Amino acid sequence: MTPERFDSIKDIPLFAKITDESFEHLTRGAFVQNFPSNVEIITEGDTADFLHIVQSGCVELFSTWSNRETTMTTLYENSTFILAATMKDRVNLMSARTLQKSRIIMIPSENVRSVFQSDPHFAVAIVDELSRCYRATIRNMKNLKLRTSIERLANYLLKQYRRRGNTLAFRLPIEKRRLASYLGMTPENLSRAFTNLKPYGVVVDGQNITIADLDKLIEFAIPDDLID
Amino acid sequence: MTPERFDSIKDIPLFAKITDESFEHLTRGAFVQNFPSNVEIITEGDTADFLHIVQSGCVELFSTWSNRETTMTTLYENSTFILAATMKDRVNLMSARTLQKSRIIMIPSENVRSVFQSDPHFAVAIVDELSRCYRATIRNMKNLKLRTSIERLANYLLKQYRRRGNTLAFRLPIEKRRLASYLGMTPENLSRAFTNLKPYGVVVDGQNITIADLDKLIEFAIPDDLID
DNA sequence: CATCTGGCTTGATAAATATCAATCAGCGAA
């Protein structure tokens, strides 16, 4: 008897191909928790006792040092986090907080490690997910080191456009101040960056963005398959 | 009969615990190649047909975009690279060039993937290595986003000090212009950053660095277990 | 309905970082 409340995780590539036995083993001791918005659910430096999965809602991974804070990435439904720390049984390098009311599945790290050993399909999926996260981070770092803040914003907008199936008008998925932190700038400079993109056909109305001249924006942003 | 020329890779954690059979399988079709200094051995965008291992020498991973270039990391002997792209059978996100005369072992990606399936010990080692690389990249990104260039340099020097078993005088392992790129600044600003660290007891003579006042440097740099 | 609040924007200024130009130092080749 598999607990149905975990069934949704089978939609996630990481768990798609595992056997019923592995699934049963994984979810033993696992639980689902509802969090309100703006709650810190993981603190960097703590040990990674659970692999986390965003079932619904939105979670921000962030880090702090010496009174400064930066957003590392933002996760939406069906994303996993803390996988690397889980596999190595190490402390988390990032903190996590909810940005909306969120449902989080938590699977004991020990279960993940032991099913990794017993189920080759799951092992492949783990490596796939780890590689994916690693490569996403490399892209992120290239973006940060090779582009100016305005270029990063331009490419961020183009990525949103693509992710929504080439929609020219969309809503920013997160607050601007968090987007600023993710893109490595201050909220003030994000405002000015938007102003700078006006000549390239970017129209901003609160959280609503319209790309009025796609070609012009692309010409400015120079998106790249190896970064974006 | 295992080809002895590959024996040294057994010193690398990734290959330490594998069976003779796996080893034989892995090294079938593998080869060792000697490169002079300053040769591009991998170009970003190319498919990852081989897992690479630095047997001796030094390799820089770098990326380019729109006529700009940045050093992502520098690898020394017994490091592997292109592991994530190898496992996912994807294109490389970074280029690689030798910084010294180097010996590189190249193992066909297909072999790596198939031994991953057949040898659970190797599978664990792969996940360990991937997690390690991923976490190192996260640390790198935190360093870049949370610290100023002078703070990054200060912490880089402290890391060198630690890596050499707490030696206060050492030689920079790479040219300053490459260090500058790795730390996300221009060579000119690296020079000025060194000057800025003089009051904290950092003495520079060409590639030779001496930390004359460790406590003062630590007080300025605020090294952090979750970054450095 | 008025008020309050937090996030956003804008302008002025400061700090950090890059660029450009010139010079210097070390090193290998002729």
Add this chain to the structure above:
DNA sequence: TTCGCTGATTGATATTTATCAAGCCAGATG
């Protein structure tokens, strides 16, 4: 040895980005 090259340094300047200080605005709250 001298020449020529490359990388490092330094100064002057420009650009980028951050900080500080108002003010604005929409949504939540009483």
